[in-house]
Amino acid sequence: MTTMYELAKEEYAALGIDTEAVMTKLAGKPISVHCWQGDDVLGFDQEGGLSGGIQTTGNYPGRARTFEELTADFEAAMALVPGAKRINLHASYAVFTDENPWVDRDALEYKHFEPWVAWAKAHGFGIDFNPTIFGHPMMNNELSLSSPDAATRDFWIRHCKACRKISQQIAEALDDETLCNIWIPDGLKDVPADRYGLRERLRDSLDAIYAEKYDRVIDSCESKVFGIGLESMTVGSNEFYLAYAATHPGVYDLLDLGHFHPTENVADKLSALLLFFDKVPLHVTRPIRWDSDHVVLFDDPVKEMAMEVAHCPGAWEKVIIGLDFFDASINRVGAWAIGTRAMEKSLLYALLQPAAQLKEMQDTYRFTEKMALAEQAKSMPFGAVWDEYCRRAGCPTDGEVYPLVAAYEAKILPTRQ
Numbered sequence: 001m002t003t004m005y006e007l008a009k010e011e012y013a014a015l016g017i018d019t020e021a022v023m024t025k026l027a028g029k030p031i032s033v034h035c036w037q038g039d040d041v042l043g044f045d046q047e048g049g050l051s052g053g054i055q056t057t058g059n060y061p062g063r064a065r066t067f068e069e070l071t072a073d074f075e076a077a078m079a080l081v082p083g084a085k086r087i088n089l090h091a092s093y094a095v096f097t098d099e100n101p102w103v104d105r106d107a108l109e110y111k112h113f114e115p116w117v118a119w120a121k122a123h124g125f126g127i128d129f130n131p132t133i134f135g136h137p138m139m140n141n142e143l144s145l146s147s148p149d150a151a152t153r154d155f156w157i158r159h160c161k162a163c164r165k166i167s168q169q170i171a172e173a174l175d176d177e178t179l180c181n182i183w184i185p186d187g188l189k190d191v192p193a194d195r196y197g198l199r200e201r202l203r204d205s206l207d208a209i210y211a212e213k214y215d216r217v218i219d220s221c222e223s224k225v226f227g228i229g230l231e232s233m234t235v236g237s238n239e240f241y242l243a244y245a246a247t248h249p250g251v252y253d254l255l256d257l258g259h260f261h262p263t264e265n266v267a268d269k270l271s272a273l274l275l276f277f278d279k280v281p282l283h284v285t286r287p288i289r290w291d292s293d294h295v296v297l298f299d300d301p302v303k304e305m306a307m308e309v310a311h312c313p314g315a316w317e318k319v320i321i322g323l324d325f326f327d328a329s330i331n332r333v334g335a336w337a338i339g340t341r342a343m344e345k346s347l348l349y350a351l352l353q354p355a356a357q358l359k360e361m362q363d364t365y366r367f368t369e370k371m372a373l374a375e376q377a378k379s380m381p382f383g384a385v386w387d388e389y390c391r392r393a394g395c396p397t398d399g400e401v402y403p404l405v406a407a408y409e410a411k412i413l414p415t416r417q
């Protein structure tokens, strides 16, 4: 009997698209999945809760509270997602034990992350890393690396230096490279009296942080447009970090889809950066009216970003895809699985588009033909290829995901009271 996949394969082949080659290519592209969806970004090192103009909303039961719970939930979620995965850690997820008791963030060492490394090795996950510059008493008026207070700046500089060193050691242990991304919330609620001084101090703090060179660390800084309670000015704007990255080889500008004006098309920015940088890290999220960090879906902005990653020359290798969402109003394992699957799905969809023909039509001004082909491609049997990709990876198809999430929840919730 001819399967849906075989029919789809023939239909795509008629357009010159090899579904087998596409699936092989996709399976090798890692997605860096953020650990913080599992516990509402709270981490293990502070009691203070979240700050820095980011917010989780919702109170769904079952939040992971420990390393054991978070890794168990992550494993459960990732078993539902085809393709290669990495885990993206924040420094606030240091594992403290009797042998390695609590230290403050400026004194963190590799040993506090060794359990993560051992676990990641056992599961074949790469690791990415982030200093945690929020949710801490040293966030002096929500200013850190740009603070007018030298002791505050120095604390966070020490923290970032420690994180870069830990990133190098993680990469060495995994024989890999680690993305170390700095995001700071620094900004002002009200009209600034001095923008220049804040940005000058941020530049100088970054220079101190990046003075040491590490061969396995990919450094990036993440810009933002505004945070909650910091609506008037963000020190680490996109212009700031783009200029910093352009003048500091080895430091890259990370684009978060939620960190621009809601009508800006972040996918449109990628080709511009690809022309000048050999790496472009991303945080794929789903902003709704603001940087709301909703679970990523198979929607137009993500598909358009995936099209750029799939079809800009060199982008497949240069773009580092990370996710960044935190929804506390739904089952967190489900959120992880559905959001990460949506990213994979968007990449598969993009790889199955007749991009070469569309480009040729654009370059020869056959715009009507291009429009017709693009519309045709949208309703081709993409779903049959997606189902086949999931099956071959030993993962559920879309309709099988929720029952598996519900079964895990039923097993685990009674242990999380």
Ligand SMILES: C[C@H](O)[C@H](O)[C@@H](O)C(=O)CO
Binding pocket: 036, 041, 054, 130, 183, 222, 224, 256, 283, 291, 324
């Ligand atoms: C927790 C993350 O570091 C955070 O979400 C950051 O990446 C961000 O996007 C802040 O708005």
Ligand SMILES: [Mn+2]
Binding pocket: 222, 256, 283, 324
């Ligand atoms: Mn982000």
